[in-house]
Amino acid sequence: MLIDSGSPRAMETIGISLTINGETRNLQVAPWTTLLDLLREGLDLTGTKKGCDHGQCGACTVLVDGKRINSCLALAVMKDGAEITTIEGLGQAGAMHPLQAAFVEHDAFQCGYCTPGQICSAAGMLAEGHAHSREEIREAMSGNICRCGAYTNIVDAIEDVMQSGAAR
Amino acid sequence: MNRFDYVRAGTVAEAVQALSGANARLIAGGTNLVDLMKYNVERPDRLVDITRLPLNAIEDHEGGLRIGALVTNAIAAYDERVASRYPVLASAILAGATGQLRNAATTGGNLNQRTRCYYFYDDATPCNKREPGTGCPAIGGVNRIHAIFGISPTCIATHPSDMCVALAALDAEIRVAGPSGERSIPFSEYHRLPGGTPQFDNTLQPGEIVLSVDLPAQDTASHYTYLKLRDRLSYAFALVSVAAILDLDGDTVSRARFALGGVAHKPWRNAEAEAFLQGKAPTRENFEAAADIVIREATPQDGNAFKVELARRAIIRGLTQAAAGTPQSVSDKRIA
Ligand SMILES: Cc1cc2nc3c(=O)[nH]c(=O)nc-3n(C[C@H](O)[C@H](O)[C@H](O)COP(=O)(O)OP(=O)(O)OC[C@H]3O[C@@H](n4cnc5c(N)ncnc54)[C@H](O)[C@@H]3O)c2cc1C
Ligand code: SF4
Ligand code: FES
Ligand code: FES
Numbered sequence: 001m002l003i004d005s006g007s008p009r010a011m012e013t014i015g016i017s018l019t020i021n022g023e024t025r026n027l028q029v030a031p032w033t034t035l036l037d038l039l040r041e042g043l044d045l046t047g048t049k050k051g052c053d054h055g056q057c058g059a060c061t062v063l064v065d066g067k068r069i070n071s072c073l074a075l076a077v078m079k080d081g082a083e084i085t086t087i088e089g090l091g092q093a094g095a096m097h098p099l100q101a102a103f104v105e106h107d108a109f110q111c112g113y114c115t116p117g118q119i120c121s122a123a124g125m126l127a128e129g130h131a132h133s134r135e136e137i138r139e140a141m142s143g144n145i146c147r148c149g150a151y152t153n154i155v156d157a158i159e160d161v162m163q164s165g166a167a168r
Numbered sequence: 169m170n171r172f173d174y175v176r177a178g179t180v181a182e183a184v185q186a187l188s189g190a191n192a193r194l195i196a197g198g199t200n201l202v203d204l205m206k207y208n209v210e211r212p213d214r215l216v217d218i219t220r221l222p223l224n225a226i227e228d229h230e231g232g233l234r235i236g237a238l239v240t241n242a243i244a245a246y247d248e249r250v251a252s253r254y255p256v257l258a259s260a261i262l263a264g265a266t267g268q269l270r271n272a273a274t275t276g277g278n279l280n281q282r283t284r285c286y287y288f289y290d291d292a293t294p295c296n297k298r299e300p301g302t303g304c305p306a307i308g309g310v311n312r313i314h315a316i317f318g319i320s321p322t323c324i325a326t327h328p329s330d331m332c333v334a335l336a337a338l339d340a341e342i343r344v345a346g347p348s349g350e351r352s353i354p355f356s357e358y359h360r361l362p363g364g365t366p367q368f369d370n371t372l373q374p375g376e377i378v379l380s381v382d383l384p385a386q387d388t389a390s391h392y393t394y395l396k397l398r399d400r401l402s403y404a405f406a407l408v409s410v411a412a413i414l415d416l417d418g419d420t421v422s423r424a425r426f427a428l429g430g431v432a433h434k435p436w437r438n439a440e441a442e443a444f445l446q447g448k449a450p451t452r453e454n455f456e457a458a459a460d461i462v463i464r465e466a467t468p469q470d471g472n473a474f475k476v477e478l479a480r481r482a483i484i485r486g487l488t489q490a491a492a493g494t495p496q497s498v499s500d501k502r503i504a
Contacts, residue, residue, distance in 0.1 A: 014174060031172060031173070031174035031215065032169045032170075032171065032172065032205075034202070053206065054203050054206065055199055055203055055268075055269060058266070058268060061268055067242075067271045068267060068268050068271060069268050069269075069271050069272045070199070070268045070269065070272070073197075073198055073199045073202045073203060073269075073272065074198060074202070074272065075195070075198060075202060075215075077174055077217075078176075078195070078198065078217050078219060080176075121267065121268060124267065124268075124271075125267055128242075128267070130246065133499075135499045135500060136499045138402075138499070139402055139498060139499040140267050140499075141267075142266055142267075142402035142403045143265075143266025143267050143268045143269065143403060145403075
């Protein structure tokens with residue numbers, strides 16, 4: 001099916017449908033809106049962070065159809081029909097995701113700015129199932145920068161959840 | 169980011185059609201194009217979303233494999249057929265970018281990603297690749313990451329892909345479709361040297377779209393390596409990398425193939441050095457001689473002269489790893 005926003009740059013917004021944290025929403029988006037900006041600015045889901053806006057830090061990591069990606073480099077319009085999970089959808093205070101609980105338990109943050117991205121990335125990484133050792137966790141999590149340098153505890157938290165199999 | 173029209177193509181023909189006329193760009197994973205649009209380096213009038221095209225399969229093809237242009241880097245690297253028959257490709261892909269980026273990045277997008285030259289990215293500076301005829305500030309400027317082979321007086325940029333270095337060593341073919349039908353391009357002729365027209369990274373013609381990367385039947389999969397040397401151990405582009413594949417017949421090299429990344433406007437192969445190794449023993453001495461043949465052609469700048477010796481050592485180490493059957497690990501960062 002050919003979808004055309006019209007020419008020359010006539011139509012400012014395009015209708016899309018996204019299932020975000022389990023809730024299906026019909027949205028009007030401008031083609032140049034990134035998924036990150038849609039989540040934060042359009043839908044008030046500010047758990048997902050903007051660090052670099054260029055794919056270099058991982059703070060904006062969300063799960064799209066179960067796969068972790070950088071939402072700052074994804075155009076929302078291209079994700080029409082997708083299921084998006086953000087940190088808000090993984091768990092909430094009182095009903096935390098095992099990774100969230102493990103990050104608290106292991107003190108795996110200082111300022112917390114990178115944490116939502118770390119946790120979404122770790123959830124995606126565990127689902128991928130390719131990392132089995134501490135070394136492999138470190139490599140698989142290299143897309144998430146922590147300027148506070150909480151890496152040791154971050155790996156501890158993820159290793160803990162990986163070994164308990166709780167995230168599956 | 170500039171304003172643009174958005175077209176979602178349902179067929180390859182629609183994509184080719186939508187590419188004609190306006191200043192249009194294909195978009196797949198978006199991990200390079202969206203980044204460049206945010207920097208105003210790319211300012212397309214129209215984006216043609218090709219992610220719904222049926223180009224996302226990995227299929228057996230003439231004894232080899234056909235990897236669709238929309239197969240993500242993650243799916244290609246972890247595919248069992250790729251990992252077992254073309255491990256050098258899997259290893260090279262996994263040495264690049266990050267888990268998140270590889271989940272979005274596609275085979276076609278990786279092939280067509282643009283240089284990471286700092287001046288190219290900064291639209292406040294001149295750059296012959298971005299704006300032909302304005303000059304090349306990297307020559308005589310900051311050029312630590314730039315090319316040492318095949319440079320021209322107009323551009324010394326490198327092609328940044330890891331995947332492509334393995335594809336070069338594997339003699340892959342690129343299948344494309346365009347206004348005048350389909351054609352296949354040998355990998356060595358896909359990317360090009362800058363010459364007098366650095367604005368062209370490759371030989372894809374206007375209106376053409378990559379359909380697949382075709383890997384030839386492969387007889388060896390055990391003697392290989394992808395060795396990537398960079399400023400930090402992960403999440404960084406290569407300063408120098410080497411993809412090496414050796415066919416060994418007892419104690420003799422029956423065929424050597426190796427390509428270098430991070431050193432030229434395209435993955436760099438040297439037929440003379442590969443031919444030199446043919447019929448020889450896989451010894452350090454012979455690997456050193458092969459490396460010397462390669463670096464003889466180097467024309468470095470002030471900032472990247474270190475790459476000449478780095479490339480020499482990477483070749484020797486890469487060939488040694490391949491010969492020993494001990495490929496570089498992606499997660500164990502010690503260089504074997
Ligand atoms: C922070 C960061 C770090 C990175 N590190 C590495 C690294 O270490 N090693 C590495 O190799 N790469 C690295 N990359 C680059 C990454 O591999 C590329 O961005 C990615 O492969 C591009 O694929 P894409 O599908 O997202 O392309 P897009 O951004 O969608 O497109 C890129 C270009 O390809 C064109 N294109 C896309 N599909 C086709 C097609 N089918 N036919 C013709 N043209 C097409 C587009 O028009 C565009 O010009 C990094 C990127 C980032 C942001
Ligand atoms: S090396 Fe090439 S890309 Fe970089 S500034 Fe010079 S012309 Fe531009
Ligand atoms: S904000 Fe997306 S990677 Fe930094
Ligand atoms: S906890 Fe501060 S950036 Fe990671």
